[in-house]
Amino acid sequence: MRRWRPSLALVLGGALAGTLGLSFVGLVALRYLGPEIGYRAAAAGLGLTITLATGLVGWLLVRLLLRPIRALGRYAEEEDPQPPAHFGTREIHATARRVIAMAETLRDREATIRSFTDHVTHEIKTPVSAIRAATELLSDSVAEADRPLLASIEGAARQIEAQLAALRDAARARETRWLGQSTLAEVAPTLPIAVELSGADIPLPLAAEGLSVVLTQLCRNAVEAGAGRVWLTAAADGGLLVADDGPGISEGNAARIFEPFFTTRRETGGTGMGLAVVRNLLAAHRATITLERGGRIGAPGEGPTGAVFRIRFG
Incomplete structure (x- = not known):
C-alpha cells in the first residue's frame, strides 16, 4: 500500500x-x-x-x-x-532517495576499487617474490660482470613491492575513518622534524591518529627535500597551514605532486604515493589539501620559505 x-x-x-x-x-x-x-x-x-x-x-x-x-x-x-x-514530505522523500542512491553508488565504487587493488597487488606479489627468490639463488653463482645486472633486477623488484604497498595504503586511506577531534599539541611530539606551532590548542575535526598520518607524511617530505624546520598553523575556522624552510617545489612539478606515482626521488626509493595517500585520507573526512606556494621567496632563516600546504576541513 x-x-x-x-x-x-x-x-x-x-x-x-x-x-x-x-x-x-x-x-x-x-x-x-x-x-x-x-x-x-x-x-x-x-x-x-x-x-x-x-x-x-x-x-x-x-x-x-x-x-x-x-x-x-x-x-x-x-x-x-x-x-x-x-x-x-514528498520533497524530502525524493531528496533522501537520491542521496541514498548516490551513497550506495559511491560505496559500490569504493568496494570495486578496493577489490581491484587487492586483486592486482596479490597477483603481482607472487611473480615479484619469485624474482626476488631467483636473484638470491643466482647471487652465489653469477659472474662478477653480471652482478650489476642482478642488482638492477633486485632493485626493480623492491621498487615494485614498494609501489604495491603504497597502492594499498592509498586505497585504504579512502576507507579508514578517524572521526573525532585533536590538536597540534597532541600530534607534534610524534613528527619526524622540529616544528613551530601556532594555534596549538585549536581543535581540528580529525582524530589524532589521522592527523598524525597527514602531518607525518608532509613533514617527512619536507625532511627529504632538505628542510630543517616546519611551521604548523591552525586557524579558528578549522583550516591548517603546513610550511617549511626547504627549497620548495618547482613550478613544473607543482601541478603534479598529488598525482599517484609521481615522484622526483624514484632512484632513492620514492613511490610517489605519499601525497596521494594524504589527499585520499583527507577526502574521506570531507577535507582538501592544496599547494599554496611551492618556491623559495626569502633567505634562509627568515621563516617558511619553502613549500606551503593548506588543509581545509569542510
Missing part, C-alpha cells in the same frame, strides 16, 4: 495558516465567550486550546521535517548505515 506523503508547500502553508487561524479564532472566541463565562475563564480556556493546537502543529513539523532530516544525517555518518524508515 502506497503511503500518502504531503508536499512541503502543504506542510509549511498549513502550519502558517494554522498559526494565523488560531490567533484569529482566539480573538473572536474571546470576544463572544468573555461576557458569557468571564474574560479570565475564557482567556484561560482559549490559552490552553491554542497551546494544545500549537503543540500538535509542532509535533507534525517535527515528524514531517525535522525527524527525516536528522535520520538522513545519521545515515550519512554511520559506518554501516541503514536507510531511514520515514521520509516525511
